[in-house]
Amino acid sequence: MLWHAIAPVRRYTKASHDVVRHPRLCSDAKILLLYVQGLPDDQTHLALSEHGRKLGIKGRAFQRAKEQLVVNGFVHERKAPGERGLWATHQLVSNVPLSDADALAVWREAGVGAGASPSVQFPTVGEPSPRTVGHQLPVDEELGKNSSRPPTEAPSQAESAAVEVGELSPQEVEAERVLLSLRHSDRQLRLGVPEARKLVALAVEWLRRGVSAGELRRVLSSGLPSDGVRSAVGFLGHRLVQKMPEAPEGEKPPASAGASAEAVVEEAPPSALPAASPVPPYVPPLVTCQGSGNEHVFRAYSEETECPDCLQAAAYARWAERRAADLGIDLAEDAAKAVEAGRDPNGWRSRLAAAAATGGGGEQ
Incomplete structure (x- = not known):
């Protein structure tokens, strides 16, 4: 192969060779990563799909390239609340593999997810303004026949009891916030405050067992039934009961949580309880490969310490040693001769083939 190159002085x-020669990235993924790496600052606000469309990487090809970049730690995505209560998806693209903890640190440093304070918006939320309508009529005032305003009525005892809000603990406040925020994930999971209060005890039990607020929100909002949710409070109550994680060793769940769970499930109609809901796919964490070569990461599905490529290379090396022993070949001596001849000493395939052709070529 004849190689000729002129180093550019601009543009x-x-x-990195780790990216160009990455064995688990296709050509589309490498081109997309290098293209994004060289973008100017005024074009970094566009989504990764927009840059892929400019390069002609669309549809299934883009999905495949993006999936490979996500699996190998080059692309991370995160949903965070933005302005006016809207949720936005933020993408992080890196030219080196990052773990989930490293990506979270970069997002925190960049201030992603820290929405604007209500006081800095214009107009300021909650600013007092003069009343433009008439005063509300008292309860006991009688109206004339031509008036279209109905008389005000005193709230009933049931309504007063529903309006009254007791003091909540910090965990109960966090659990209620998670339940009320589910409407941002899907409109079918919209809960009223009284409905959320019925499920607070169950949600608090999840938090007490070590589940974070984000994980609880993901479990409750993912894998919804294909035919829709008929009753949000019944569906969420059923899911909180059925997917309850194991309690820590030596502890027993409080009786109030079990009683409230049975009450919520009994209130929900049978049609509101799903027969089965799909479980979201599990994404294993990124770990550092302990094999030879440059440092790289891979996703370990169990307790592997080396990536599939390093395991395959080690298996080939062991096979070469056994094959050389069968043929009576000294690989160390052959490697020294290869260095003297100017060849690659690590090319065990070529050394083994040459030795087999000269010394033991007739053996099968």
Whole structure:
């Protein structure tokens, strides 16, 4: 192969060999990563799909390239509340693999998810303004026949009891906030305050067992039934009971949580309880490979310490040693001769083939 190259003096992007020669990234993923790495600051606000569309990477090809970048730690995504209560998806693209903890640190440093304070918006939320309508009529005042305003009525005892709000503990406040925020994930999970209060005890039990607020929100809002949710309070109560994690060793769940769970499930109609809901796919964490070569990461599905490529290379090396022993070949001596001849000493395939052809070629 004849190789000729002229180093550019401007308009170039430094690319790491770990990216260019990455064995688990397709050509579309590498091109997309290098293209994004060389973008100017005024174009970084566009989504990754927009840049892929400019490169002609669309549809299934883009999904495949993005999936490979996410699995190998080059792309991370996070949903965070934005302005006016809207949720936005933020993407983080890196030229080196990052773990989930490293990506979270970068997002925190950049201030992603820290929405604007109500006091800095214009107009300021909650600013007092003069009343433009008439005063409300008293309860005991009688109206004329031509008046279209109905008389005000005193709230009933049931309504007063529903309006009254007791003091909540910090965990109960956090659990209620999670339940009320489910409407942002799906409109079918919209709860009123009285409905959320019925489920607070169950949600608090999840938090007490070590589940974070974000994980609880993900479990409750993912894998909804294909035919829709008929009763939000019944569906969430059923899911909180059925997917309750195990209690820590030596502890027993409080009786109030079990009683409230049975009450919520009994109130829900049978049609509101799903028969089965799909479980979201599990994404294993990124771990550092302990194999030879440059440092890299991979996703370990169990307790693996080496990536599949390093395991395959080690298996080939062991097979070469056994094959050389069967043929009576000294690989160390052969490697020294290869260095003297200017060849690659690590090319065990070529050394083994040459030795087999000269010394033991007739053996099968």
